[in-house]
Every structure is written in structure tokens, then in C-alpha cells.
Amino acid sequence: MKETSSILQSIAQCIERGKVNRASPYPPDLRDRDGADELVRRAIDLGIDPQEILTDGLMTGMKVVGEEFRAKRIFVPEVLMAAKAMTAGMEHLRPFFASSQATHRGVMILGTVLGDLHDIGKRLVGMMVEGAGWEVIDLGTDVAPEDFVAAVERRPESVVGLSALLTTTMMNMKETVARLKEAHPETKIIIGGAPVTVAFAHEIGADAYAPDPPGAVDFLNSTVAEI
Numbered sequence: 001m002k003e004t005s006s007i008l009q010s011i012a013q014c015i016e017r018g019k020v021n022r023a024s025p026y027p028p029d030l031r032d033r034d035g036a037d038e039l040v041r042r043a044i045d046l047g048i049d050p051q052e053i054l055t056d057g058l059m060t061g062m063k064v065v066g067e068e069f070r071a072k073r074i075f076v077p078e079v080l081m082a083a084k085a086m087t088a089g090m091e092h093l094r095p096f097f098a099s100s101q102a103t104h105r106g107v108m109i110l111g112t113v114l115g116d117l118h119d120i121g122k123r124l125v126g127m128m129v130e131g132a133g134w135e136v137i138d139l140g141t142d143v144a145p146e147d148f149v150a151a152v153e154r155r156p157e158s159v160v161g162l163s164a165l166l167t168t169t170m171m172n173m174k175e176t177v178a179r180l181k182e183a184h185p186e187t188k189i190i191i192g193g194a195p196v197t198v199a200f201a202h203e204i205g206a207d208a209y210a211p212d213p214p215g216a217v218d219f220l221n222s223t224v225a226e227i
């Protein structure tokens, strides 16, 4: 129990300090110490629940990074290192969120909207949606409305998921939803991301808003008939 909370705390600290792995020379005072990469692996080997590692380790650390950034006590380079550490840790969790289903329940086209480079939350959504048995086509970040439309043209059966982390770029969701609904009125669209709300989803004509990955999974599952 004590070991669990201490390793989760160390993982959170690695995210806060941007300590990716033992080989990383950054930050200089943590040189030759384990990073998020090794500690998440060790937490898994100790049998700690992957969801707990994600929530109480990785996401707890990233929450602090957000607060420090908002307070201008750290800046973009430090946040980038934190994101790198988060990514290194998340990779070890991917297999635990993977699905054992042989056939997919459906397809989700996922992307962060135009102008927005944040991808950690979107990738978590993708991981958990995949784990729930869906095929995920991740278009990446900074995705233009026409690229979402082209992706739906290639896979018209898809549900589209849009992510935005900035109050400025969430406005690009409106354009993306409008372009998608114009070209493919039947396509279901779900939106999410820290500044997004259910009221905003209604306002721009999206079909749903999800606050988190399980919310996205619930919506996706509600779009397919149960067998």
C-alpha cells in the first residue's frame, strides 16, 4: 500500500519535472534517476491497476503542470518535457486498454482541430475507444476541416471525434462540424476537451459532448445496435 502510493507519487513528480527516462539528462538535478518510462513499467510489474497509474500518477502530475503554467511559474519548454514524460508513461499502459475483440464495433475518426497541437487527451480517448472494441483512425493534431471531411469520405460509416484544448481553437470545431454536416449530414460527431461544454456542443450542432474517454465510449456504443 505504502509502496503503491510512493511509486504513484514518484510518477506524478516525473511528469511535473519532465523526467522522461533514466537516459534523459533533463532535468539536470534528476540525472541518472528513473523517469516516467521506468517507473510506470515498475508500477505495472508491482500489479498496480493501470487506471490508477493513469489517474493518480500521470494525470495528477499533468494537473500540477497546468496549474504551474497558468501561474507562469513554468513555461512552454517545461510543459513540452512534461508532455514527453506523459507520453513515455502512457505507452506502457496502451496494452491494458487494448481490446480483446476480434471484430470492431465500428470506426471512429479522431483528431485535434485546426490550430491546436494538444494531443495527450485525444490519444487517451483513442486508446480507450480502441480498448472498447472500436477501430480508431487518428488524424493527429492541427487537423483542417477538409481533412476530416476527406477521412469521412474514405470511411463513411465512421463516427467523428473532435478534440480541442484552447478556447481559441474550440471555435474551429464549429467550422469543422458545419463542413462535416454539410458534406455528410448523417455523420455523428462527438466533441471534447477541457474548454468544451455540452452547451457548446448544442450551439455548434455536434451530436454529443463527452467530458472524458468513458463518456466518448458510451456515446459511440449508443450509436450501434446491441447484438
Ligand code: B1M
Residues within 6 Å of the ligand: 059, 062, 063, 065, 066, 067, 069, 070, 076, 079, 080, 083, 115, 116, 117, 118, 119, 120, 121, 122, 124, 125, 160, 161, 162, 163, 164, 165, 166, 167, 168, 190, 191, 192, 193, 194, 195, 210, 211, 212, 213, 216
Ligand atoms: Co497548452 N495550454 N498551450 N500545451 N497545455 C493548456 C490547455 C492551458 C489550459 C494551460 C494553462 O494556461 N493553464 C492553456 C489553454 C488556455 C485556454 O485556452 N483556455 C494552454 C495554452 C495557453 C497553450 C499555448 C497557447 C501556450 C503558448 O504557446 N503560449 C500553446 C498552444 C499551442 C497550440 O496548440 N497551438 C500550448 C502548448 C502546449 C504544449 C505543446 C507545450 C503542450 C502539449 C503537448 C502535447 O499535447 N503533445 C501543452 C500542454 C501539455 C498543456 C497542459 C499543461 C496539459 C494538457 C494535457 O495534456 N492534459 C494544459 C493545462 C491543463 O490541461 N491542465 C495546457 C492532460 C490530458 C489527459 O487532459 O487534454 O484535458 P486533456 O484531455 C482530457 C479531457 O479534456 C477529455 O479527455 C481527456 C482525458 O481525460 N478529452 C476528450 C480531450 N479530448 C476529448 C475528445 C473527446 C472526449 C473527451 O471526444 C472526441
